[in-house]
Amino acid sequence: MRKTYRQVKKLWLPWLMITPALLTRGFTTLYPVLMTFYNSLFEINGFKGGEPVFIGLGNFVKIFQDPKLVTSVTFTIIFTVFSMLGHVVLGIGLALLLNQKFKGKRFLRTIVLIPWAMPMVVAGIAARWAFNDQFGLVNDLIRRFIPTFHYDWLVNAGSARTAVILVDLWKDIPFFAILVLAALQFIPEDIYDAAHIDGAGPIRTFFKITLPISGKTILTQCIFFTMWRITSFDLVYAMTSGGPGDSTTLLAYRIMLEAFNNLNMGYASAIAVMLFLLMAVFSGLNMFAVSRLDD
Amino acid sequence: MNIKTNTRKKLYRFWLCILIALVSLVVLIPLYWIFICSAKPAGKLFTSPIDFFPQEVTINNYIRLMETMNVLEKAANTLIITGFALFFSTIICTLSAYAFSRYRTKGLSAAKGALLATALIPPIVTARPLYDFLRSTGLVDTYPGLIILYTSSLLPFSILILTNFFSEVPITIEEAAEVDGCNFIQKFFLVLLPLMRPGIATICIINFINCLNDLFTPLFFAGRIEVLSVAITMIPTRNAYSVPWDLTSAMGWIILFPIIIFVSVFQKQIMEGIMSGSVKG
Numbered sequence: 076m077r078k079t080y081r082q083v084k085k086l087w088l089p090w091l092m093i094t095p096a097l098l099t100r101g102f103t104t105l106y107p108v109l110m111t112f113y114n115s116l117f118e119i120n121g122f123k124g125g126e127p128v129f130i131g132l133g134n135f136v137k138i139f140q141d142p143k144l145v146t147s148v149t150f151t152i153i154f155t156v157f158s159m160l161g162h163v164v165l166g167i168g169l170a171l172l173l174n175q176k177f178k179g180k181r182f183l184r185t186i187v188l189i190p191w192a193m194p195m196v197v198a199g200i201a202a203r204w205a206f207n208d209q210f211g212l213v214n215d216l217i218r219r220f221i222p223t224f225h226y227d228w229l230v231n232a233g234s235a236r237t238a239v240i241l242v243d244l245w246k247d248i249p250f251f252a253i254l255v256l257a258a259l260q261f262i263p264e265d266i267y268d269a270a271h272i273d274g275a276g277p278i279r280t281f282f283k284i285t286l287p288i289s290g291k292t293i294l295t296q297c298i299f300f301t302m303w304r305i306t307s308f309d310l311v312y313a314m315t316s317g318g319p320g321d322s323t324t325l326l327a328y329r330i331m332l333e334a335f336n337n338l339n340m341g342y343a344s345a346i347a348v349m350l351f352l353l354m355a356v357f358s359g360l361n362m363f364a365v366s367r368l369d370d
Numbered sequence: 371m372n373i374k375t376n377t378r379k380k381l382y383r384f385w386l387c388i389l390i391a392l393v394s395l396v397v398l399i400p401l402y403w404i405f406i407c408s409a410k411p412a413g414k415l416f417t418s419p420i421d422f423f424p425q426e427v428t429i430n431n432y433i434r435l436m437e438t439m440n441v442l443e444k445a446a447n448t449l450i451i452t453g454f455a456l457f458f459s460t461i462i463c464t465l466s467a468y469a470f471s472r473y474r475t476k477g478l479s480a481a482k483g484a485l486l487a488t489a490l491i492p493p494i495v496t497a498r499p500l501y502d503f504l505r506s507t508g509l510v511d512t513y514p515g516l517i518i519l520y521t522s523s524l525l526p527f528s529i530l531i532l533t534n535f536f537s538e539v540p541i542t543i544e545e546a547a548e549v550d551g552c553n554f555i556q557k558f559f560l561v562l563l564p565l566m567r568p569g570i571a572t573i574c575i576i577n578f579i580n581c582l583n584d585l586f587t588p589l590f591f592a593g594r595i596e597v598l599s600v601a602i603t604m605i606p607t608r609n610a611y612s613v614p615w616d617l618t619s620a621m622g623w624i625i626l627f628p629i630i631i632f633v634s635v636f637q638k639q640i641m642e643g644i645m646s647g648s649v650k651g
Contacts, residue, residue: 086473086475088469088473088554089469089470089472089473089478090469090477090478092465092466092468092469093465093466093469093470093478093481093485095461095462095465095466096462096463096465096466096485096525096529097481097485099462099518099521099522099525100485100488100522100525100526102503102522103496103500103518103519103522103523104488104491104496104522105488106499106503107495107496107497107498107499107500107503108491108495108496108499110499110502110503111495111496111498111499114498114499169393172386172389172390172393175386177386177390179390181637183390183393183394184637184641185633185634185637186393186394186397186398187393187397188633188637188640188641189397189401189629189630189633190397192579192583192629192632192633192640193583193625193626193629194582194583194585194599194602194625195583195585196585196599196600196602196603197599197602197622197625197626200602200603200618200622201400201404201618201619201622204615204618204619205400205403209416209418210415210416210417210418210420212399212400212403212420215418215419215420216399218418218419219419245396245397245400249397250644253641253644253645254644254645256645257644257645257646260645302490305492306492306493306494308493308494308586309585309586312585312589312603313585313603327492327494330494330495331494331497334497334498335497335498335590340498343498344498344499347492347494347495347498348495350492350494350495351491351492351495354490354491354492358487358490
C-alpha cells in the first residue's frame with residue numbers, strides 16, 4: 076500500500092498552515108452568522124434610528140404574518156422546483172450528448188462553457204431586454220413562425236416567473252451537465268460493450284447502467300444546485316428587480332430589500348436566520364444521502 | 371442485418387447533428403444578438419423584426435461608453451482586485467491543502483469539514499453584519515477590504531481541489547528530498563510547488579472567472595470602487611421608462627468578449643478543474 080500521509084508528529088505545523096484560512100473564513104462567515112442570529116432578536120430600524128430594542132422572537136412571529144414574505148417563499152419554491160426539474164432532465168440530456176464521440180467535440184464543449192463563465196448579471200440584464208414584447212429577441216424568434224405573436228413577458232406575474240426560470244436554465248444547465256459528464260466518464264466502456272452484446276437498447280442501457288452508476292454523484296449535485304437556487308439573487312436583481320409587483324422577489328432578494336433598502340435590520344436578520352436553518356437542513360440531508368448511498 | 375445497422379447508424383448521426391446544432395444555436399444566438407445590438411447605429415436598434423445581418427456597423431456605442439462610463443478604470447479595478455485575490459487565495463489554500471493532505475487527525479478533519487461547510491452559508495445571511503463590521507474597521511469601499519472578501523469567497527472550493535491534487539503527489543518524493551538534506555521550506559517551494567503547478571493553474575483559471583462573475587461582494591461592499599459586473603447595472607437612463615440598451619449591450623459585450631476568448635483558450639483546464647471538484651467532492 077502506498078503511503079499517502081505521514082504519522083502524527085509536529086502537530087503544530089499543520090495547524091499553523093491552516094490558520095490563515097481559518098481566520099479569514101471565521102471573520103467573513105462565522106462571526107457575521109452569529110451576529111445575524113443575535114440581531115434577529117432585536118427591532119433595529121435604520122430610518123427611525125435609536126437604540127435596538129429587544130423583542131425576543133417578535134421578528135419571527137412577523138415573518139408568518141407578512142404577505143410579501145409569503146409571495147417570496149412561494150416563488151422561491153416554484154423557482155427551485157421547476158428549475159431543478161429542468162436541470163435534471165435537460166442537464167443529463169446535454170451530458171449524454173457531450174459524452175458522444177463526434178468531430179467538433181472540443182468546439183461544443185467550449186460553447187457550453189460560455190454561459191457558465193459569463194456573469195449572471197449580464198445574462199439577467201440582456202434577458203430584461205430579450206423578453207421585451209416589441210423589440211426583444213424571444214418574441215422576434217417566435218414571430219418568425221407565428222407572425223402575429225405579441226406578448227409582454229415581464230409585465231404579467233406568471234410569464235415573468237417563467238422567463239426568470241428559463242434564463243436560469245440557459246445560464247446554469249451547462250455547468251450541471253459538465254458535472255454529470257464527469258460522473259459519466261467514470262463508467263467503464265466495457266460495461267456498455269457487454270450490454271450491447273447482450274442486446275440491450277440505448278434506453279434500457281441508460282436506465283439499467285448509466286443512471287444507477289452515476290446516480291449518487293447526480294443526487295449530491297442536485298442538493299447543491301437546489302441550495303444555490305434557494306439563495307439565488309443576481310438573476311432577479313438584474314432581470315426583473317423583483318417585479319411585476321413582488322411576484323419574482325426571491326427570498327434572498329427580499330432579505331436584501333429589507334436589510335439595505337428598508338433598513339429593517341432586525342427583521343431581515345430573522346428571515347436570514349430562517350434561510351440559514353433551511354440550508355443547514357439541506358446540508359444534513361446531503362450528508363445523510365451520501366452516507367446512505369455509500370453502504 | 372448489415373443494412374439495418376447501417377441505416378440505424380445514419381439515423382443516429384442525423385439526430386446527433388441536429389442536437390449539436392440546436393445546443394450551439396441556443397447558446398450562440400443570444401450572444402450574437404447582444405453583439406449586433408451593440409454595433410448597430412442609433413436609429414437601427416429598435417426595429418421589428420430584428421435585423422440579424424445589419425448593413426452598417428458602428429463603434430459609436432463603445433466610444434460613448436468610454437467617454438461617459440470610464441470603462442477602462444472599472445476594468446482596471448476588476449483586474450487589481452481579482453489579481454490580489456488570486457495571489458492571496460493561492461498562498462492560503464496551498465498551505466491548507468498541504469496540511470490537510472499530509473496530516474490526518476480528528477481535529478484537522480473537523481477543521482476541514484468546518485471550512486468547507488462555510489461555503490454553504492448564503493452570502494445574503496452574512497451581508498449586513500459583515501458590512502457593519504467592515505465599516506467599523508474602515509474597510510468598506512477600500513481595495514484591501516474588497517480583496518479580503520474576494521479572497522475569502524475563493525477559499526473553500528480551492529482548498530477542496532488543491533487537497534485532491536496534493537494527495538496525488540506521492541509522499542516518497544518528499545522523503546527523497548528530506549534524505550537529500552532539504553529542510554521544510556526548501557522541500558515545499560523547490561520540490562512540491564513545481565509539481566503542483568498544473569493544479570494551481572487550473573484553480574487560478576476557475577477562480578479568475580468566479581471573481582469576474584461576483585456581483586454580490588462589490589454591490590454591497592463597494593461604492594466608489596466600481597467593477598465591471600456592477601457597472602453594467604449602473605448605466606444611466608434618460609428617463610425612468612427607457613432602458614439604455616445601446617450602451618448596456620456594448621458594456622455586456624465588453625465583459626463577454628474576453629470571457630469567450632478565455633474559455634476557448636483554457637477549455638481543457640476548466641473542464642478538468644470543474645470535474646475534479648465534482649467526483650471527489
